[in-house]
Amino acid sequence: MRQSYRVAVYVTVAAVSSLIASQNQAAPPADPLAGLAGRWVGMATMTSVSGPASNFKCIVTYVARKGTPGMRQTLRCEDGATNFKLHAATDLTVEGEKLTGAWTDKINDIGGTVDGTITPTGFDVQLSGQFFAAHMAVAGQGCDQSVRVLPQNSDVFVELAANLKKC
Template identity: 80%
Template sequence: MGRSYRVATYVVAAAISSLVATENRAAAPIDPLASLAGRWVGMATMTSMSGPASNFKCVVTYVARQDGVRGMRQTLRCEDGSNFKLHAATDLAVEGDKVTGAWTDKINDIGGTVAGTVTADGFDVQLSGQFFAAHMAVAGQGCDQSVKVLPQDASVFRELAATLKKC
């Protein structure tokens, strides 16, 4: 009886100390953009002010930041197979419900800043730069994602809308 009593006491003590350690440890903040991580593929349509809409294939990849900051690195590569190419990258940092960062367009060698908010299923940001500014909304749920870019200067294009999948 003495030995089983000691073993039971040790088991109970270990369980209690484990619970106390768990309660005292601060929970790691969850990245609200983590569900976007991965490679998304689909079709996009660019609508211009004049002429027909252009369709092309897009691959959007999200990788978690490696610097300890919550957020993602978004890489967007769209091509129509002949003359249209869009290769852009966006570094997104999340603090609370705010999204900040920087964007670059590798084809046109331009870039700027990102500022906006986290939404229930993605983010809604303003891309600002010397030569290009736009509103970008990304929403993803499960295997589906939509990306919409609306430039301030519609002479470039009126809307870029992509429907993507990762499953």
């Protein structure tokens, strides 16, 4: 009788421990971009087609979409000394590993579509439009994020690279 009591106690303790452990494990996020949410600030460098590179301040904000996985990304970069301004917004929808959406450049009144994939630390997309096309890669981990935009056939710049912090 004593042996069966010990077995019953052992099984109960094991079951309770297993239940507690499974409850303490974080469920995978429903939105793989959730870690990017918030306001990120830092410096960016734009490498021009001709002339020296320009440095300026950027603020990138990610707001989760309601009811569906995805984010709205706003990118505001400005340099008062050169009057450079970039105010862009990207609406991103997540479906599995695929990322789709639309982008707009409010300064130049242009826009287009977004098509790409989720990466382990962010996303990798192609921005397509009638007047502008580019590859954009975003990688973030913890308090650090990098944004890199490589335009195709641009007569203005060859790369925009930003290093941002959230914490």
